[in-house]
Amino acid sequence: MDLALYLAQQLVNAVSLGSVYALSAIGLSLVYGVLRLINFAHGDLLALGAYAALALLAVPRLPLGAALLLPVALVGAVGLAVERVAYRPIRRAPEVNALIVSLALSVIVQNLLVMTLTAQPRPFHLPPQLAGLLLLGGVVVSRMALLTTALAVGLMTALHLMVRRTRVGTAIRATAEDRDAAELMGIPTDRVIGLTFALGAALGGFAGVMLGGQYGRIDPFMGFLPGLKAFVAAVLGGLGSVPGAILGGYLLGFGEILFVGLLPPALSGYRDAFVFTLLILILLLRPQGVLAGR
Amino acid sequence: MRAAVLLRTGGTAAAAVLLLLLAERTLNEYHLRLLNVVGINVILATSLNLTNGFTGIFSLGHAGFMAVGAYAGTLLTFPVARKAMLLPDLPRWLAQVEWPFLPALLAGGALAALAAVAVGWPVLRLRGHYLAVATLGFMVIVQVLATNLDRYTRGALGINGIPPYTTLWWVAACVAATLVVLGHLLDSGVGRALRAVRDDDLVAQALGIPVARYRLGALTLGAGFAGVAGVLWAHLITVISPGAFSFLLTFQIVVMVVVGGMGSLSGSVVAAVLLTLVPEGLRRLEQGAVVAGLTIPPLFGLSQIVLACALVLVMIYRPAGLLGQAEVGWRHLRHLRDLRQRRLPAREAEERG
Numbered sequence: 001m002d003l004a005l006y007l008a009q010q011l012v013n014a015v016s017l018g019s020v021y022a023l024s025a026i027g028l029s030l031v032y033g034v035l036r037l038i039n040f041a042h043g044d045l046l047a048l049g050a051y052a053a054l055a056l057l058a059v060p061r062l063p064l065g066a067a068l069l070l071p072v073a074l075v076g077a078v079g080l081a082v083e084r085v086a087y088r089p090i091r092r093a094p095e096v097n098a099l100i101v102s103l104a105l106s107v108i109v110q111n112l113l114v115m116t117l118t119a120q121p122r123p124f125h126l127p128p129q130l131a132g133l134l135l136l137g138g139v140v141v142s143r144m145a146l147l148t149t150a151l152a153v154g155l156m157t158a159l160h161l162m163v164r165r166t167r168v169g170t171a172i173r174a175t176a177e178d179r180d181a182a183e184l185m186g187i188p189t190d191r192v193i194g195l196t197f198a199l200g201a202a203l204g205g206f207a208g209v210m211l212g213g214q215y216g217r218i219d220p221f222m223g224f225l226p227g228l229k230a231f232v233a234a235v236l237g238g239l240g241s242v243p244g245a246i247l248g249g250y251l252l253g254f255g256e257i258l259f260v261g262l263l264p265p266a267l268s269g270y271r272d273a274f275v276f277t278l279l280i281l282i283l284l285l286r287p288q289g290v291l292a293g294r
Numbered sequence: 295m296r297a298a299v300l301l302r303t304g305g306t307a308a309a310a311v312l313l314l315l316l317a318e319r320t321l322n323e324y325h326l327r328l329l330n331v332v333g334i335n336v337i338l339a340t341s342l343n344l345t346n347g348f349t350g351i352f353s354l355g356h357a358g359f360m361a362v363g364a365y366a367g368t369l370l371t372f373p374v375a376r377k378a379m380l381l382p383d384l385p386r387w388l389a390q391v392e393w394p395f396l397p398a399l400l401a402g403g404a405l406a407a408l409a410a411v412a413v414g415w416p417v418l419r420l421r422g423h424y425l426a427v428a429t430l431g432f433m434v435i436v437q438v439l440a441t442n443l444d445r446y447t448r449g450a451l452g453i454n455g456i457p458p459y460t461t462l463w464w465v466a467a468c469v470a471a472t473l474v475v476l477g478h479l480l481d482s483g484v485g486r487a488l489r490a491v492r493d494d495d496l497v498a499q500a501l502g503i504p505v506a507r508y509r510l511g512a513l514t515l516g517a518g519f520a521g522v523a524g525v526l527w528a529h530l531i532t533v534i535s536p537g538a539f540s541f542l543l544t545f546q547i548v549v550m551v552v553v554g555g556m557g558s559l560s561g562s563v564v565a566a567v568l569l570t571l572v573p574e575g576l577r578r579l580e581q582g583a584v585v586a587g588l589t590i591p592p593l594f595g596l597s598q599i600v601l602a603c604a605l606v607l608v609m610i611y612r613p614a615g616l617l618g619q620a621e622v623g624w625r626h627l628r629h630l631r632d633l634r635q636r637r638l639p640a641r642e643a644e645e646r647g
Binding site: 224 | 352416417419420422423424426427428430431432434435438439441442541542545548549552556594595596598599601602603605606609610613
């Protein structure tokens, strides 16, 4: 294969993987912004999204858009509920407690899926409109990847504009800046935190749908590693910043694909080790992220 | 006083030996194995408490250190003949090694401690959340290495047929060693320094405590015990694979430490015992059962869910864990008795003058 074409193909793969990371990193980053909490259960929201999409895609005569976007709303609602039930009671406790609760939530979601749907991986069947592959100038792109990446970019743009331009977005940023001061200014911080959780979870849900489409099969533990990698992406771009999370997500996607695509195949098994070594390096050398100070 | 201490220590040891003898004679194979697992979990939980509870380093890498110990110990004790079959590509020096259990135990612990020094050196500069995620990253890296270094580990296939050296006596000896070392350490000036580092590292630094060195030391020692536990575990189960040393294992150990109380050694012991036995009981339910004419379908994962829910409840209603930073033991029982008789040592001294 000619080199340019090969690189173009890798680029396409990197964009679609990067979108998954970027979407999930936004959720983690937003939640970290308002609560100073690293939500270890975030990855499991991805799995929930994927299962919801799988179920909805199997419903006959449901419009395709609805099958892909309903999981977003559904997982958003789960995020809202989890915040209310598990995180709100411990909001004033030391940060380690929240971390531990998020670990527990992760285990609960995983095992609820195992209990109800078994641990067996399931094929992620695509409806005929999405199943095909497109050939764009010699580069192979699946319809699913094309559609979901476009939707992901749309969602991210909408979220970015919301956080920057609207009253709700201002309230989120104010809460992240200083919760007590925001409260004194009349911002209902409890509701803002709940909303932030829901937004983050919703984007995570969509990332899960994309992930299912990319791997072609899903299982209850599928979200764990992508969830951790989303954290790497969020740290890469600077925790707490939406554009940072997006940039970090794409950087990580490109880095991972380049690592696998350009280095000898014997090393491709070390892909995850590469990601986490990268994490440790960033944390040590530039913990504020590449976008810090912008 | 000294005689009393000797008597108490000797008495405890003798009682323990008697109990162990009794257990060995009366328990069936399943229950013996369970008892061994309890002991290994006690080692894991107390050693994790050294870092997470007493020193304030919230590490999620314990399963990684355990894996290092388990693989190292296995490679050292594995029979030469079987090595040639299962692991034909081992380097010569390792292929011809077949150590007895004790040196392998020590070597597994030492190697895990060495890994902790290598990881801790850079990573311990981080704090809080960042440190937790970085150590979890280390755990994933260990798993990836174990999966990909086929030459040494057989990759995802894992190594089976490990000699079953782990007996109740080995486990009991290791548990005793862990508790004695950690108990004395935490009761000494070093233990107080570690707590000072946890509570306020700036003040500790100002008081002349070498904070960085103490943090690294605590991580290293904790990892060493985790390595020993890994060797014991490998030679008990006799099969190891990268998947066994997962996030779930780390989570289980963290739960024990947190539920028992971060900063309470005896709390970790109690929690390790309870949280090993209760899920094992629940596991029966997972297979499905018929209770009072009702058929309960198999509920795989139920024990994990119960454990995790219990953890969330503990965090909400008793955020410091069951024991907090308190301890239960001989001295504390006596202290309780003194309290009841209103004869506190401090007050006694006051009265005397």
